[in-house]
Amino acid sequence: MISKSPPLCMYPAGWKLLAMLALVLVIMVWYSISREDRYTELFYFPIAEKEEPCLQGEAERKVSKLFGKINPLHVPALLSPLCSYSRDQPIFLQLKDYFWVKAPSAYELPYGTKGSEDLLLRVLAITSYSIPESIQSLKCCRCVVVGNGHRLRNSSLGDVINKYDMVIRLNNAPVAGYEGDVGSKTTMRLFYPESAHFNPKVENNPDTLLVLVAFKAMDFHWIETILSDKKRVRKGFWKQPPLIWDVNPKQIRILNPFFMEIAADKLLSLPMQQPRKMKQKPTTGLVAITLALHLCDVVHIAGFGYPDAHNRKQTIHYYEQITLKSMAGSGHNVSQEALAIKRMLGMGAVRNLTYF
Numbered sequence: 584m585i586s587k588s589p590p591l592c593m594y595p596a597g598w599k600l601l602a603m604l605a606l607v608l609v610i611m612v613w614y615s616i617s618r619e620d621r622y623t624e625l626f627y628f629p630i631a632e633k634e635e636p637c638l639q640g641e642a643e644r645k646v647s648k649l650f651g652k653i654n655p656l657h658v659p660a661l662l663s664p665l666c667s668y669s670r671d672q673p674i675f676l677q678l679k680d681y682f683w684v685k686a687p688s689a690y691e692l693p694y695g696t697k698g699s700e701d702l703l704l705r706v707l708a709i710t711s712y713s714i715p716e717s718i719q720s721l722k723c724c725r726c727v728v729v730g731n732g733h734r735l736r737n738s739s740l741g742d743v744i745n746k747y748d749m750v751i752r753l754n755n756a757p758v759a760g761y762e763g764d765v766g767s768k769t770t771m772r773l774f775y776p777e778s779a780h781f782n783p784k785v786e787n788n789p790d791t792l793l794v795l796v797a798f799k800a801m802d803f804h805w806i807e808t809i810l811s812d813k814k815r816v817r818k819g820f821w822k823q824p825p826l827i828w829d830v831n832p833k834q835i836r837i838l839n840p841f842f843m844e845i846a847a848d849k850l851l852s853l854p855m856q857q858p859r860k861m862k863q864k865p866t867t868g869l870v871a872i873t874l875a876l877h878l879c880d881v882v883h884i885a886g887f888g889y890p891d892a893h894n895r896k897q898t899i900h901y902y903e904q905i906t907l908k909s910m911a912g913s914g915h916n917v918s919q920e921a922l923a924i925k926r927m928l929g930m931g932a933v934r935n936l937t938y939f
């Protein structure tokens with residue numbers, strides 16, 4: 584007969600194992616308490632980035648009071664959450680909308696394309712309008728608009744900035760040499776000919792979208808001569824833009840002037856038809872925030888804001904030694920823009936990463 588003795592041998596081993604585990608636990612606890620940082624690592628699961636959750640369409644919802652009644656003819660899909668590209672929602676201009684001229688624009692540049700259609704057609708024929716798959720496929724899109732302000736100096740925000748789904752930069756703001764403060768990722772860069780960096784390959788990533796914000800018809804002409812290598816035009820710019828500009832035409836996009844119109848009309852209450860003498864227009868920065876509010880679910884800003892008007896010595900950019908004086912005659916009202924940004928911060932549509 585086989586004896587039914589209990590497997591006694593199991594018990595001592597079991598106790599030994601338990602005792603070992605207890606000992607290991609005690610050592611772990613002692614070790615972790617003795618090192619605060621270790622303690623946190625072991626007993627708290629790190630919550631990704633300690634950031635608030637990304638809520639689809641949140642930015643747009645919050646700012647809807649400001650943007651109010653948007654002409655539905657313009658952008659029917661404005662109220663949908665959209666990092667994803669929709670055909671009804673042209674972020675960038677595309678050839679098909681001009682080839683058959685379905686809805687002629689009500690305004691001239693910079694608020695519309697009236698009168699510039701022929702030039703534009705030639706530009707759209709050689710550029711693209713698609714939004715990269717990597718952005719389209721995001722369920723919820725967190726964006727940061729990086730202004731060029733002096734407050735980015737020594738901010739050490741580089742790593743924080745690089746973590747956003749989309750990093751939108753402005754004009755000729757450099758990245759090389761400033762990575763620690765401004766990051767190195769650039770998803771989109773908004774610019775116009777006079778503000779184009781002379782060395783775009785160094786200051787952008789190979790897949791950065793270079794988004795032309797056209798202020799005048801000559802801006803379309805400039806990009807056409809660059810991309811098609813036609814005879815350059817030197818007149819008609821307030822500052823000499825690059826004559827040779829080493830970019831891949833596939834990176835170029837033309838921003839829908841709609842965003843300039845919204846920034847001017849809804850954020851700054853500027854009249855759309857102004858007398859020649861008092862032509863005022865939004866800065867590229869304000870246009871970028873307006874774009875981000877439509878494109879992204881979460882919008883943060885960094886490096887926005889100018890020194891007080893009486894502060895004549897303070898430099899305004901993180902990368903060059905110019906003061907507010909250089910803004911005179913630019914057609915931008917920076918104090919009025921500051922009020923508009925304050926309002927957006929107040930309603931929680933936008934959040935600041937640097938003092939504003």
Ligand SMILES: *[C@@H]1O[C@H](CO)[C@@H](O)[C@H](O)[C@H]1NC(C)=O
Pocket residue numbers: 736737
């Ligand atoms: C940034 O830091 C450097 C070195 O610590 C310092 O010399 C410089 O004054 C700082 N710049 C600003 C704008 O604070």
Ligand SMILES: *[C@@H]1O[C@H](CO)[C@@H](O)[C@H](O)[C@H]1NC(C)=O
Pocket residue numbers: 916917918919922
């Ligand atoms: C700029 O805006 C401020 C605030 O809205 C206003 O008081 C000021 O007159 C404006 N300046 C110009 C030159 O239009």
Ligand SMILES: *[C@@H]1O[C@H](CO)[C@@H](O)[C@H](O)[C@H]1NC(C)=O
Pocket residue numbers: 935936937938939
């Ligand atoms: C945002 O700006 C406000 C002032 O308007 C400031 O008190 C706050 O510290 C800023 N936030 C950051 C993260 O710098």
